Amino acid sequence: MRPAAGVWLARPGTARRAEGLIRAEQMRLLLGNMGSSLLPTIAVASLLLYTLATPANVAGLRLWCGAVIGSKCFGCWDARRILRGRIGPWRAYRLERWMLALTAIDGAAWGALAWTGFDPTSTANSILVVAVLSGIVGNAMSMLSPVLSVFAIFCVFELGALALKAWSLDDLPFRTLSLAVVVYFLSLLSQGRNSARAARAAIQLKFDNIGLIRQLRIESDRARQALHAAEQANLAKSRFLAAASHDLRQPIHAQGLFLEVLARSPLNDKQRTVLASARAASEASADMLHTLLDFSRIEAGVIEPQIEAFALQPLLAKLESELAPQANAKGLVYRTRDSGLALCSDRSLLELIVRNLVTNAVRYTEQGGVLVACRRRGAHAVLEVWDSGIGIAPEQQEEVFREFHQLGNPERDRQKGLGLGLSIARGLAQLLGHALTVASRPGRGSVFRLAVPLASMPALSSPTSPALLALDAPARGALPQRVLVIDDDAIVRVSMQQLLAGWGCDCQVADGIETALTLAHTWRPDMIISDYRLREQRTGAEAIATLRAQAGTPIAALLITGDTAPARLREARASGVPLLHKPTSPEQLYRSMELACAQRSPTFVHGRGRGTPTAEPVLHPQGTDPSAAPSLLDPAA
Known part of the structure; x- marks a missing residue:
């Protein structure tokens, strides 16, 4: 030319x-x-x-x-x-x-x-x-x-x-x-x-x-090249986060299980103090990993909202009881205006949005307080979270919703989070079809507003979601007698074996599908707990399906994964096996094992008690994951 x-x-x-x-x-x-x-x-x-x-x-x-x-x-x-x-x-x-x-x-x-x-x-x-x-x-x-x-x-x-x-x-x-x-x-x-x-x-x-x-x-x-480079950078970022998250989750998961085993051992007061500190550090690490997991779930598109009518006041009261102590510890005033409105949304996802907004307000406010209120605006209720914090400059008011973007945290202080809270809130609001906006003046504070449709029918009287009811249904103690754990990480196998043995289970471990098949020939398990990503590009879903085919019976099973890659989340969801995410708390593992046994065998009998049959539970808003405690993407948290 x-x-x-x-x-x-x-x-x-x-x-x-x-x-x-x-x-x-x-x-x-x-x-x-x-x-x-x-x-x-x-x-x-x-x-x-x-x-x-x-x-x-x-x-x-x-x-x-x-x-x-x-x-x-x-x-x-x-x-x-x-x-x-x-x-x-x-x-x-x-x-x-x-x-x-x-x-x-x-x-x-x-x-x-x-x-x-x-x-x-x-x-x-x-x-x-x-x-x-x-x-x-x-x-x-x-x-x-x-x-x-x-x-x-x-x-x-x-x-x-x-x-x-x-x-x-x-x-x-x-x-x-x-x-x-x-x-x-x-x-x-x-x-x-x-x-x-x-x-x-x-x-x-x-x-x-x-x-x-x-x-x-x-x-x-140039624009196409820049877009391609940005897409590649985003994919590289996602792959890096997924790989780093997986590699970090393995030892932290095992650490939590070992700490649970240690807590059941005879300890003196000084040792219990050290154990409590170690548990606090482990839980802080798990909190950040679960935040990354929430972000990955939104990117993966595997969250399916469960829309229902519910009263708003119990949710506001719950958030105040949990988050007001954080505000009090900083000398802030936490106030909630009572509301008699009923909303039409996903209770758990809405709670996570408001929780992230309130946590963000407390984090960036040094004096004054935080106010959570709700106003009726036509066919919608507008949930508002006010703070008297540092405020946001006009050119930054959209940037704060971008992942890993933080104001006033150049040193990346982990106490100020990862910069994902508002990104998760915006992603969930878009998923639910709720408008999330911000108005702010630097040095004067900010207000985040979330528009939620009002319920056209009476709200459910109980603030507990069906998912929570399902998780609480099984009786304590209904655990399987024989548990086969499949994981290619040796430290995870040891920690799981010690924890399950402490719960009275006969636990055997395998590092792959072939070893598990050989073991199951002479020792038939009542439950299979498998890591999702195994060696040689094989998966835990494949391992469970193979063992069930060999046994000729639907053995109760759980998948545990440290992966947060969107593609992996979608694959695991498609398997139909309940999915837990590392690091999984011992309590969450215990309850998930109860549920898996109850839904597989209504007449399952353990040597120490009898389980209660239940309908197949909704373990997670995605329908697959009961394990992300303390993330509110998991109703069990």
């Missing part, structure tokens, strides 16, 4: 090349016009030969006719030859000189009519010759004016010959005709200049448009 002339002119040292580009287009336009005049030239020259021929001038007119037709034929052939090649900027100047020579010959050939066919004694002859030569030069303007110099040289030779012939007759009328021809020539030259300027402007506009299109393509390519 040729660059725009305007682009060349804008660069030092390229003005001549830019002019050459324009001149090349002018020459291309001129040469393209040459063929249109061939047939008219042959017709007019032949007609004039027939009309003007007399015994005295027939030889000269024949020579003139042959010269005119020959000149025109050669010019058309040469134009087609040149157009088949490339007309570059530097060739254009040479072509212009060549066309000046050819056009001068063509003009002289036509002008020779005034000397060979002009009869001053015949008025009709004089009028015909003058009219034809005037018409030919007028027609030439439309063909030759793209290059003004070429048109001018044609006029000089053609009209010059006519003017000289008229002046040479030494008669006043003819000398007046000669002066009129000169005036006509100047008039044509002026019009030709205007036509040449218009052609040049059109060529310039063409180049400018080409340049703009080229620039647009370049910018589009």
Whole structure:
């Protein structure tokens, strides 16, 4: 693609090349016009030969006719030859000189009519010759004016010959005709200049448009490349987070289980104090990992809201009882305005949104307080979380909803979280179709508003969701007697075996599917607990399905994973096996084992008690995960 002339002119040292580009287009336009005049030239020259021929001038007119037709034929052939090649900027100047020579010959050939066919004694002859030569030069303007110099040289030779012939007759009328021809020539030259300027402007506009299109393509390519790079960076970030999260979850999961085993051991007061500190550190690490898990679940699109009508006040009371101590510890006032409204939403997901908003308010407020209120606005209730904190600048009010974006935390203090709370809140609000907005003034505080549809029916009287009821249904103590644990991490196998043994289970461990199959031939398990990602690209879902097929019975099973990659979450969900996420608390593991046994075997009998049959529980808003405590994406938290 040729660059725009305007682009060349804008660069030092390229003005001549830019002019050459324009001149090349002018020459291309001129040469393209040459063929249109061939047939008219042959017709007019032949007609004039027939009309003007007399015994005295027939030889000269024949020579003139042959010269005119020959000149025109050669010019058309040469134009087609040149157009088949490339007309570059530097060739254009040479072509212009060549066309000046050819056009001068063509003009002289036509002008020779005034000397060979002009009869001053015949008025009709004089009028015909003058009219034809005037018409030919007028027609030439439309063909030759793209290059003004070429048109001018044609006029000089053609009209010059006519003017000289008229002046040479030494008669006043003819000398007046000669002066009129000169005036006509100047008039044509002026019009030709205007036509040449218009052609040049059109060529310039063409180049400018080409340049703009080229620039647009370049910018589009850059935008596509930037988008691709951003997508790749986002994928790399997700893969890194998933890999880092998985690798961190393994030891923290095992640590939590070992701490539970240690807590059941005889310890003195000093050792129990150290154990409590170790548990607090482990829980803090687990909290951050569960926040990453919540974010990954939203990205994976595996959260399915369970919409219901419920009263708002129990949710507000619960949040105040749990979060007010955090505000009090910082010397803040935590207030909640009572509300009698009933909402239509997912109770657990709405609680997580408001919890994140309140936690964020407490985190970024150093004096004053936090207010949680709800107002009726038409068919919606607007939940508001006010704070008197540091506030948010206008240009940052959308950025705060971006993942890992934090204000006033350049040192990445873990006590200020990971910068995912508001991102999770916005993602869940979009999933539920609730509008989440913020208004703020730096140094004065902020207010986050969440618009939730009002319930069109009475709210459920109990604040406990069906998921929570399902999790609480089994009786304590209904654990399987034989448990097979499959995990490729040795420390996790040891911690699980010790914990389950402490719960009275006969636990065997395997590091892969083949080992598990060999063990199950002679030792049939009542439950399988498998890590989701095993060696050699195999999965826990595959292991459970294989063991069930070998046993010929639907053995109770749980999947445990440290993966947070969206694709893995979707795969695990599709397996239909309840999914726990590392680090899993011992309490959560215990209750999930109860549930899995109860839903698999209504008459399951353990040596220490009998379970209670239940309908298949809703373990998680996604329908798959009861384990993310203390994340509120898990109703059991």
